Amino acid sequence: MPGKISEEALQEQAERAEYVKNIGIEYRFGCYEEKRAESCQLLGEYMEALQQNFSAALSIFKKNCDEHSYPKSCFKYGMYMLAGKAGDDSSLSKMIKPMKVACDANIPQGCRYLSLVHWNGEKDRKADSQKAERYMRRACELEDGEACWLLSTWYMGNKEKFKTTASGEAKELDRSNLGQLSRDMEKSLQFAIRACDLDIAQSCANVSRIFKLGDGVPKDLDQAKKYADRAKEIMDTMRSNDTNAGFTG
Numbered sequence: 417m418p419g420k421i422s423e424e425a426l427q428e429q430a431e432r433a434e435y436v437k438n439i440g441i442e443y444r445f446g447c448y449e450e451k452r453a454e455s456c457q458l459l460g461e462y463m464e465a466l467q468q469n470f471s472a473a474l475s476i477f478k479k480n481c482d483e484h485s486y487p488k489s490c491f492k493y494g495m496y497m498l499a500g501k502a503g504d505d506s507s508l509s510k511m512i513k514p515m516k517v518a519c520d521a522n523i524p525q526g527c528r529y530l531s532l533v534h535w536n537g538e539k540d541r542k543a544d545s546q547k548a549e550r551y552m553r554r555a556c557e558l559e560d561g562e563a564c565w566l567l568s569t570w571y572m573g574n575k576e577k578f579k580t581t582a583s584g585e586a587k588e589l590d591r592s593n594l595g596q597l598s599r600d601m602e603k604s605l606q607f608a609i610r611a612c613d614l615d616i617a618q619s620c621a622n623v624s625r626i627f628k629l630g631d632g633v634p635k636d637l638d639q640a641k642k643y644a645d646r647a648k649e650i651m652d653t654m655r656s657n658d659t660n661a662g663f664t665g
Contacts, residue, residue, distance in 0.1 A: 436466055447476070453484035460489060474502060481514050487521030490514035494529060508533045509541055519551060527555035528563045535570075537593040545595035556607060561614030568608035568619060573599030601632025612646060617654070620647035 443462050446455025456476055464473035474496050480489035494514040496502045511533050518526025531551035537543035549570070555563030574596055605626055611619035620643045626633060628640035 440466075447480075453480055453486040453489070456480040456484070457486055457488050457492075460492065464492075470501065478502070478505075481517065485517050487518045487523055487526070491518035491523050491526045494518065494526070498529065508536060508538055519554065522558055524555045524558035524560035524563065527551045527558065528560050528566070531555060531563070532566075535595040537595075543593060543595040545597055548595045549597060556610060559614060561611050561616040561619070564607045564611035564614060565616045565619045568604045568606075568611060568622070570595075570597045571600045571604035571607065573597070599632075601626070605633055612643060615650050617647045617650040620644070620650060 440459075440462055443455050443459035446452045447459045457480060460473045460476035460480065463469045463476060474493070477489045477492040477496065480486045481493045491514070493502070494511045497506050497511045497514075498508075500506045512530065515526050515530040515533065519530045528551070531548045531554075534544040534551065535548035549567070552563050552567045552570070556567055574591055574594075605623065608619045608623045608626065612623055624640045624643040624647065625631070627636045627643065629635070
């Protein structure tokens with residue numbers, strides 16, 4: 417009968433529910449009884465993904481980071497801070513310690529976000545361009561394409577001094593709380609190519625633009641076309657993947 421759930425399907429659902437329940441029990445035992453940091457991380461992910469209990473997940477990640485300096489938990493804790501979901505701990509300054517633990521353990525995104533914290537100053541904390549550059553380079557070395565792309569844009573320098581408001585008025589940009597690197601188009605091109613190699617389409621497009629205009633480097637129209645084609649190839653692949661995402665056969 418259409419719409420009726422078969423006994424087999426009901427049995428399968430029950431088995432899945434029991435499996436999920438047992439996984440939770442296993443993670444709790446490993447975390448609370450055996451005091452294993454890896455189990456605490458798994459428990460936090462379980463609470464976050466399967467139970468949708470984000471406050472419990474945050475508490476587990478924070479404790480595992482504070483007590484065991486477990487890199488994956490420190491990264492998760494830092495991301496809760498960034499999202500403003502860690503209560504009084506939600507600040508850029510407080511992200512530095514957990515993200516450094518993550519970065520020191522070669523978690524690429526940990527290095528990228530640690531860099532961005534140093535790039536973005538606050539009222540009581542100045543931007544630190546040297547640390548921002550160092551950690552973003554490290555993230556790029558760990559094959560984080562977004563990090564290579566950001567670093568490339570930083571080496572272009574902050575040339576824009578004004579922005580046009582909705583009323584058409586030219587307003588001076590306030591960059592006092594942002595880091596700044598000296599303009600170096602050779603380095604910009606180097607990291608843009610690296611980001612392109614890691615499938616960051618906008619970086620491929622920017623490499624193409626640099627070669628087409630000869631922006632700080634020798635003009636090369638063949639290279640410009642090569643990277644423009646690569647940008648299009650990446651975008652076409654992304655669109656194809658999006659189109660096929662729901663196909664079940």
